Amino acid sequence: MDGILLRPLPYDDTSTLMRIGRRTAHGDDAAFSPADFIDLKHDASTLALVTGFREDITDVTGSGDPVRVPGVQTTAPFFDVFGVQPLIGRVYTATDAPGSGLAVISEGLWDRQFGRRADIVGTHLRVNGRPVEIVGVVPGHFRHPLKADLWALSPEEVPQSPLPMEGALANREVQYFGALARLAPGKTLADANAELVAIGDRLSREYPDTNAGESFYAERLDDFLVRDVRTSLLVLLGAVGCVLLIACANIAGLMLARGLVRRRELAVRASLGATGWRLARQLVTESLLLALVGGAAGLLLAAWGVDLLVSLAPDSVPRLDDVRLDWRVASAALGLSTLVGVLAGLAPALQSSHPQVNDDLKDGGRTGTSARTRLRSALVVGEVAAALVLLVSAGLMIASFSRLQAVDPGFSTSSLVAVELPLPLARYGEPDQRRFYQQVLERLQAMPPTSRSAVVFPLPLRGSSAGLTYEIEGQTYATRSAEPHAELNAVSPELFQTAGIRLVRGRTFTDADGPDAPPVAIVNERLVKDTGIDDIVGKRINVGDWITVVGVVSDARRQSLASPPQPAVYLPYTQFVLPFMGVMVRTDAAPETVATTVRSVVREMDADLPVGEALTIERIIEQSTGQPRFQTSLLIAFAALALLLAAVGVYGLMSFAVSQRTAEMGVRLALGASPWQVGAMVMRQGVWLAGLGAVIGVALALVAGRALASLLFETSAADPTVFVSITALLLTIAALACYVPARRAMRVDPVRALRAE
Secondary structure, three states, X not given: OHHHXXXXXXXXXXXXXXXXXXXXXXXXXXXXXXXXXHHHHHHOOOEEEEEEEEEEEEEEEOOOOOEEXXXXXXXXXXXXXXXXXXXXXXXXXXXXXXXXXXXXXXXXXXXXXHOOOHHHOOOEEEEOOEEEEEEEEEOOOOOOOOOOOEEEEOOOOOOXXXXXXXXXXXXXXXXXXXXXXXXXOOXXXXXXXXXXXXXXXXXXXXXXXXXXXXXXXXXXXXHHHHOOXXXXXXXXXXXXXXXXXXXXXXXHHHHHHHHHHOHHHHHHHHHOOOOHHHHHHHHHHHHHHHHHHHHHHHHHHHHHHHHHHHHHOOOOOOOHHHOOOOHHHHHHHHHHHHHHHHHXXXXXXXXXXXXXXXXXXXXXXXXXXXXXHHHHHXXXXXXXXXXXXXXXXXXXXXXXXXXXXXXXXXXXXXXXXXXXXXXXXXXXXXXXXXXXXXXXXXXXXXXXXHOOEEEXXXXXXXXXXXXXXXXXXXXXXXXXXXXXXXXXXXXXXXXXXXXXXXXXXXOOOOOOOOOOOOOEEEEEHHHHHHHOOOOOOOOEEEXXXXXXXXXXXXXXXXXXXXXXXXXXXXXXXXXXXXXXXXXXXXXXXXXXXXXXXHHHHHHHHOOOOOOOOEEEHHHHXXXXXXXXXXXXXXXXXXXXXXXXXXXXXXXXXXXXXXXXXXXXXXXXXXXXXXXXXXXXXXXXXXHHHHHHHHHHHHHHHHHHHHHHHHHOOOOOOOOHHHHHHHHHHHHXXXXXXXXXXXXXHHOOOHHHXXXXX
């Protein structure tokens, strides 16, 4: 919570640091087009600085072996917006002209690739085939909003498009980059949003064909970074709070029991002149000492546990580098321990600070008052209720994650390996791109480990994507912005067989679908369903040019398992090539073997071109589901701990009750009660308390489920199967916790019990 949600970003005045977004007519978030960005930048008086940026995979050559690093191409004011100060050299600023060929690197890249050379400033390298000059190094904490290692100044007023575009600065149809800004002095977020809405409305009126229904908005950058994890962190914090409450209830119950046993001691102290305040202070001090010792031990464990937690967390969790145990967190933990100590000892202290001296000196604390018994019972009920809330939450997350794992991605995942293979635009024009991928594919197919290969964009479940608007022959739309959207895929003919995507009707691509052949496309079943045109094969589809549909294939999930299949258009890479395609290989060989083979093939063709990591599709799926897996695992751990603590609480209460009622049980047995009747009495009391706690817990779990709803996949927050099974599990554990004290009660010797009395 501290590192991700509470700790401010390491920049000046983060309250004025904004992310500028764009919403389509359908309400979806979208990137900026060059012309829209330029209009916004020029017209927004509430924004002092506006910068555009585009995430990029960056190939760096000119200093040892070529390396591929995460990079960002930005406009000139980028570092001015953040106000970041370099470690050495300088950063480019708004005064630097576009196309100056300037770049800034991270402290991490400076260390790994250049050995922290002091003369790095002024070094000339080639980035994606273009010459750049390294002008500075920024500190390691500058990792938001993107974890980049290199920032390059765009050659244009906007970030350069990944694809060649004529008249790029006037283009309103191609959206591919994001925007950041600083609020102007004296302006608020509300002021900025009011102005951005007005700008969006004006552009919608002036350019209805491309901008109808679209709008702009601003949000704080720190809110944007954590919006996908805020709910899950709050849920986990609630889980920690439940565990803490259960532990406090256990400690309070133990202190009550201990106070009851010490009634004679306290009565003696009172008879010798000790005041109620003195007795209460003694008990609270003892409880506080226990809590502080436990808190100190917990901090020692946390010093190791935080590192383990961060190492297990997926990379998709934002601001993970800021999660650490420092004096602020340690102070908060110790302060909470102090509060826990006072609260856990307060009720027992109040109960024991007013002893009935005569009665307590006579019976020695063998039995307790009804008030004490009710308080201990209430604590157990509360423990069971809190444990059930956590167990149900964990059960819902398990059910959700199981359903996510069981999703059919629409293609065969076994023995499938993917390798990213983007090309630098500066060295590879469109004909060269097509030739390069064709030669790579031919060479890979000639080698046994990679004989079943295909080239494709995008690689499945990797997060990258491209989209387009389309219209089917015979259907018309008032404006371009009203046209439906589809995912764009560029593939080789072997892709469908290699990936296991089923042909529904028509045909797949062939080698005859070359650059000089009539343009063709394949669509998926979802697009056919959305258009309502079952006989789509043979019809033409307009995706900027009219193309004939030659086949329909089954749906496949491209973005993530949680995202349902979207309408998709497949184009042969020989007719529509993209410079950031990848290779998919169906093979029994290890990913390392595939990577080595691809690397050797690429090195023969271009020694300056790095090759990305080879990953199995199973590994890619594991990475894409890392965040829900991490959340579920943590919640399971907290729920298991809560269940254990609740079972200990029930066991402790019943064991203490049996020890306090030994004489009573001896009398019952002496008067003819059977051991089973005595045992059933103990079991009945414990199970009744657990049942009452379960009823309260179910009501609370229904409320807690609403907070979980946004984290669940195809699972109802009130799933009856989960509620019934978890409640049965908890009651079974509670019954087992009561069984041991019940057996002890059944074995009471009446003669010895009455003699001791």
